[in-house]
Amino acid sequence: MPRHRSLEFVRMERLLHARRVGLAGSAVMCSAALIYLATATAGSAVDAAVIRIPRANGAEAGLPGTGSHPVEVVEEGPGYRVIRHAAGTTRVPASPQRVCALSAADELLAIGLKPVAHSINDGNFPDYLAEPLADVPWIPNVYGAHLPNLEAVVRVRPDLIITRNTSRQTYLQLSQIAPVVVLLDHLVNYRQRLLDVGVVVGRRRQAEARLAWYNAKVSAANAVLHPIVGSRTMAMMAVRPRIYRLFGDQNHVSPLLYGDLQMKRPDLVRNRTWSSTISPEQLLRFDADYLLVAVSGNGEGRRTYDVLRKSFVWSRVPAIRNECTLAVPKWRHWSDSGILGRARGIDDVLRLVSAESIATVNAQADAARNESLP
Incomplete structure (x- = not known):
């Protein structure tokens, strides 16, 4: 589409603006604008x-x-x-x-x-x-x-x-x-x-190079993680105002944590197909050896997390008892993301298990991408 503001675009913008300021009904004006654009831009x-x-x-x-x-x-x-x-x-x-x-x-x-x-x-x-x-x-x-x-x-x-x-x-x-x-x-x-x-x-070649970067990062991360984690389990939960939610086998966390990184699921995760609220009684049976905690950014969420950390049931979780937990205050890259977001999730897991390895893992990923670039 040309960069200059064509007459059709000016008229289209005016029609849509009319919807906003109330010169006509919103649904009618929106439909009229789109019908106009479809006919006015023929060719x-x-x-x-x-x-x-x-x-x-x-x-x-x-x-x-x-x-x-x-x-x-x-x-x-x-x-x-x-x-x-x-x-x-x-x-x-x-x-x-x-x-x-x-x-x-x-x-x-x-x-x-x-x-x-x-x-x-x-x-x-x-x-x-x-x-x-x-x-x-x-x-x-x-x-x-x-x-x-x-x-x-x-x-x-x-x-x-x-x-x-x-x-x-x-x-x-x-x-x-x-x-x-x-x-x-x-x-x-x-x-x-x-x-x-x-x-x-x-940009097919650039996409292939970025995929090589990600796959190399997964491989390098697994080479670091598995000798340390072994057969122990890992999970992710979210602390929100007055509630706790455990991420189950759903599409947000599971493809990376249990797919690419091949971590083992605790029992409570294995029995969940989606994220759901976890009760204090269930926390008594929560057997995760490593735990990522997504903490809501607002003050109430942080206060809920502070209260949880002082509770008796929290101290009984193996990951807490052995100090194998990581709070993740900015965690949307786990819930809705592409390759760049997934890569940040890998950094979180490395930060939990072996923070000193992040630079080496990322260097190997960058080298793989550079080799694949056109």
């Missing part, structure tokens, strides 16, 4: 953004960009490629420069491409990306979790939008602004989603 890059949208969705259907299934390049030409992904088939720029990252901000930064805007579906943003994206606009959600603020998206004038939003209506609306690619299942298949982002934006 531009926008009108070819959506080629096909299948009704099926998800890894079960074997769709590209879901589960372990990579996106597919079905056509390439001068200045463009056609990508088949989770929501359909889309023509994208060969080398997009203004990517609106409604998801995949982590992956974009990992391959050296800074997005022009960022967001995630639930309206919260991982704190570990706050600094590198401090000067990048945030796209909030409106009217519930399924609709990003379209006015904010238009304002950053993207030439590509990446999202994990599964709403068909939202996909159609976003596709009137710029080409849209939908990628799902990033919490478990973060390696494949990294490669997918690289393919979509024309």
